[in-house]
Amino acid sequence: MKIKTAIRGQFLDIQTLVQQPEDISGQVRHIEDGLLLIEDGKIIWFGTWQQGQQYLTEQFHVEHYPEQLIVPGFLDTHIHFPQTEMIAAYGEQLLEWLNTYTFPTEIQYQNKDHADRMAKIFIEELLKNGTTTALVFCTVHPQSVDALFEAAQPYNMRLIAGKVMMDRHAPEALTDTAEQSYQDSKALIEKWHEKGRALYAITPRFAPTSTPEQLDKAGQLKAEFPDVYVHTHLSENKSEIEWVKALFPEQNGYLDVYHHYGLTGKKSVFAHCVHLEDSEWNCMHDTDSAIAFCPTSNLFLGSGLFPVQKAWQKQVKIGLGTDVGAGTSFSLLQTANEAYKVQQLQGYSLSAFEALYHATLGSAHALDLDHQLGNFNVGKEADFVVLDLNATCLQQLRQSTISNIEDKLFTLLTLGDDRNVFATYVYGQKVYQKS
Template sequence: MSSVIATTAIRGRFLDIQNTVAQARDIHDQVRYVEDGLLIIKNGKIQWFGSWQEGQHQLAAGLTVTHYPEQLIIPGMIDTHIHFPQTEMVGAYGEQLLEWLNTYTFPTEIQFQDSSYSEKIAEFFVQELLKNGTTTALVFCTVHPESVDALFNAATTRNMRLIAGKVLMDRHAPDALMDTADRAYSESKALIEKWHGKGRNLYAITPRFAPTSTPEQLQKAGQLKSEYPDVYVHTHLSENKNEIAWVKELFPEHEGYLDVYHHYGLTGSKSVFAHCVHLEEGEWDCMQQTDSAIAFCPTSNLFLGSGLFPLKKAWSKGVKVGLGTDIGAGTSFNQLQTLNEAYKVQQLQGEKLSAFESLYHATLGGARALSLDDRLGNFNIGKEADFVVLDLNATALQTLRQSKARNIEDTFFALTMLGDDRNIAATYVAGQAVYVKAQ
C-alpha cells in the first residue's frame, strides 16, 4: 500500500452536495459551490474545507499548495455496478441480456481461472476507473477466487476503496464457471475473512442473478449474510422481461423476482440490486422497507434494449439509487457519459434530470446507495479525501460551449453532455494523486 502524505492542500473551484436528500427537488438547497476554495487533507481525510480567504490562515508554514485555477473539483465519482472481467468485451454486438450472457460473457469469464490473466485485467480495470474519475466502485468478479484476489490487490496498491466479491453460480452456466452451494459458501467465507475491512477493501456476497443459483446456493448466500451482517450483497434484479419470466418459472413458489432474494435474507441496507427496470409495485415497497438500493445503469439498459429506468418512481418511493456503468454491457467507464445517457432515458419518459441531480447520483447519492455517505461523497470535514479535478475545456467544442455557460449549473450540465475521460485532469485517492492526465 502506498504511504499517505501527512498533509496536502488543494486550491481551486469546488462543487459538491452537502447532505443527502429525500427528494430530487431538495438537492438544489444542498449545492455548495466555492469559487476560490481550499481543501486541507491530513492522513487521507479532509481536515478543513472552505474559501481560500478563510483557509489560507490554516496552512502550516512551508506547506505547498497545489492550485487548479481553471479547473473544477468535485468529489470522486462512485460506480455502484460494474463487472471487471467484462472489460475486454465492451461493445459486443447484437444480443439482449440472456443471449448476450451465453454468447459473450460466459466465454470471456472462463479465462479468469488463470491468476496471471486476472491480475493483468485487474490492473487495467483499476487504472481505467481512475482515468475516468471513478474512485469507488461496487464490482462483480468471476466465480474464481483468483479474480477477487487480483482485484483487491490492484486496489490496495492505490489505497482505493472498492467493494467486490466472487460470483456465486451453480446452474444454467458452463461447467467451467459453476461452483456448488457448499463451495460458494466456503470460498466466499475465506475471501470475506481475507479482504473485508482490510485497508479500504469491502466484500460483497455476489450471486450473479437468481436463475444461475439453486435455492440451496441462495440459502448459503443468506447464511453468509447472517454470519457477516456488515458485508454487502450485490446482484441483478428485473433487468429484462424475459429474465423476469424465467425467474417466475424457476421459483413459482415466490411472489416475484425480488421475493426470491428477500426470502433468503438478501435484502437490506447494504444490498444493491442492479437495473430494477421493471419492478412491480410490491417490489418497490419491499425495496423501500428493507432500505435496499438500486444501481441505475443507463448505457447498459439502452445497449441491451432492456428498458427505461423510472428514476422519478424511485424518488417517490424513497428508494436509494446510485449510478452504474455496468461495463461490459455498459459502453463507457466514464460517469459523465453515463449521466449523458441517464438524461436521455429520463427525457424519453417525459422527465428532466438536472445538472445537480446528476452530480448527486454520481457522488453523494452513490455513496448513500452504498451506505458510505458517512465516509464519502462530498467535502465535509472528516470524510475520506477522494476527489476529481475536471478540465472543462478538453475539446474545442467544449471550450466554445463553456464560454457561453450562464452559471455553474449550466457549466456542469454541459460537461455531462459533452464530457468523457479527456476531461479528467487528475484523480485523487485519500489525498494523493493516483492519475494525472498527460499534457
C-alpha cells in the same frame, strides 16, 4: 510523519442527503476559490481560500487548479471487472449476450496471470475516468477477487467486490456448488473485508444461476457477516423476469426470491430494476435496499428505461452504475449523459445537480458510505476529481457562452468523458494525472 496536502481551486459538491430532487439545488455548495485541507487521507478543513489561508502551515504541500472544477470522486454502483475486454459486443439481449460473450470471456479468469493483467487495466480505467470507488463483480474464481483487490491496494482505493456464486445454467467451467461458493466466499471475506479500504460483497450472479440451496448459503453468509454487502442483478429484462418466476414459483416475484433468502437490506445493491412491480418498490423501500441505475447498459441491451422519478416517489436509494461491459463506457460523465436521455423519454428532466448527486453523494448513500464519501465535509475520506471543463474545442466553444455553474455542469455532463478528467485523487493522494 503526517502527510498534509492543500488543494486550492473551484469546488462543487452536494452538502447533505435529500428526500426529493427539488431539494438538491438548496444543498449545492459552489466555492469559486476554495481550499481543501487533507491530513493522512482525511478532510480536516474545507472553505474559501480567503478563510483558509490562516490554517496553511509550512507542512502543507499546496496544489492549485485555477482553471479546473473539483468535485467529489465518482462512485460506480455496478460494474463487471472481467467484462472489460468484451465491452461493445454486438447484437444480443441479456440472456443470449451472457451465453454468447460473457461466459466464454469469464472462463479465462481461472488463470491468475490473466486476471492480474486485466485487473491492472480495469483499475487504471476507473481512475482515468475519475471513479474512486466501485461496487464490482468478479468471476466465480476466488483468484479473480484476489487479483482485483491486489491491483487496487497500491492506490488505497475503497473498492467493494466479490466472487460470483453460480451453481447452475452456466458452463461447467464457470459453476461452483452451494457449499463451495459458501466456503470460498467466507474465506475471501475473512481475507479481504475491511483490509485497508477493501470491502466484500456476497455476489450471486442473479437468481436463475443459483439453486435455492446456493441462495440459502448466500443468506447464511449474510447472517454470519452482517457488515458485508450483497450485490446482484434484478428485473433487468422481461424474459429474465419470466424465467425467474418459472424457476421459483413458490415466491411472489423476482425480488421476493432474494428477500426470502435474507438478501435484501441496507447494504444490498440490486443492479437495473427496470421492471419492478409496485410491491417490489415497496419491499426495496421497507428493507432499505438500493438500486444501481445503469443507463448505457439498459439501452445497449434493449432492456428498458429505468424510472428515476419512481425511485424518488418510493424513497428508494439509487446510484449510477456503468455496468461495463454491457455498459458502453467507464465514464460516469457519459453515464449521466445517457441517464438524462433515458429520463427525457419518460417526461422527466434530470437536472445537472441531480445527476451530480447520483454520481457522488447519492451513490455513496446507496453504498452505505455517505458517512465516509460523497462530498467535501470535514472528516470524510479525501477522494476527488479535478475536471477540465474545456477538454475539447466544442466544449470550449459551448462553455464560453455560459457563466452559471449549473449550465456549465450540464454541458460537462452532456459532452464530457475521460478527456475531461485532469487528475484523480484517492485518499488525498494523486493517483492519475492527464498527460
